[in-house]
Amino acid sequence: MRDLKVSPIRNGTVIDHIRNGLALEVLRILGVEGLGKDSTISVAVHVRSQRMGWKDIVKVENMELSPQKANAIALISPSATISIIQDYKVREKRPVDLPDRLVGLLRCPNPNCITNQGEPVESEFEVIRRKPLALKCLYCERDLEDFIPHLAPGASGTRGNGG
Ligand SMILES: Nc1ncnc2c1ncn2[C@@H]1O[C@H](COP(=O)(O)OP(=O)(O)OP(=O)(O)O)[C@@H](O)[C@H]1O
Ligand SMILES: [Mg+2]
Ligand SMILES: [Zn+2]
Known part of the structure; x- marks a missing residue:
């Protein structure tokens, strides 16, 4: 202070x-x-x-x-x-503490991923490495290391009253 x-x-x-x-x-x-x-x-x-x-x-x-x-x-x-x-x-x-799985927080960078097809499927990523941090989409297995451009709008997700 x-x-x-x-x-x-x-x-x-x-x-x-x-x-x-x-x-x-x-x-x-x-x-x-x-x-x-x-x-x-x-x-x-x-x-x-x-x-x-x-x-x-x-x-x-x-x-x-x-x-x-x-x-x-x-x-x-x-x-x-x-x-x-x-x-x-x-x-x-x-x-801050990052859980092993992130639901509805990020958009998958793969345009063909089921989570980008307008289906009611929330994105889900798994932490595959902590330092440096790397994530993998649980649906299409695409890796993600560049998070800021893929944060979902408001980053509040659509589940768990994030907003
Ligand atoms: N009344 C207050 N208004 C605004 N910010 C505050 C107030 N009291 C504490 N903070 C802030 O909250 C945080 C934690 O306060 P603390 O006094 O524990 O800080 P610190 O001793 O600098 O600890 P740290 O090791 O986390 O930097 C700091 O960022 C501090 O600036
Ligand atoms: Mg301080
Ligand atoms: Zn995907």
């Missing part, structure tokens, strides 16, 4: 240790348009960090992060941490 780059918030969520330069992608995942006016958002880009060299930070008032959005953030920035702020204090702080 000593070198706080943005003003403190009373209640909300802090996404810290975001990979340098990816704050705007995190905002896209959060779906800024869907947040109300009481959710003031502060963004710090290119912040000096002991641990990472440089990092980005996003702080959102009066918002809780859905598990699906936390998964999307883990995907693009495995180093990110999520802190829940209540009454100006850190109630909870945890690293």
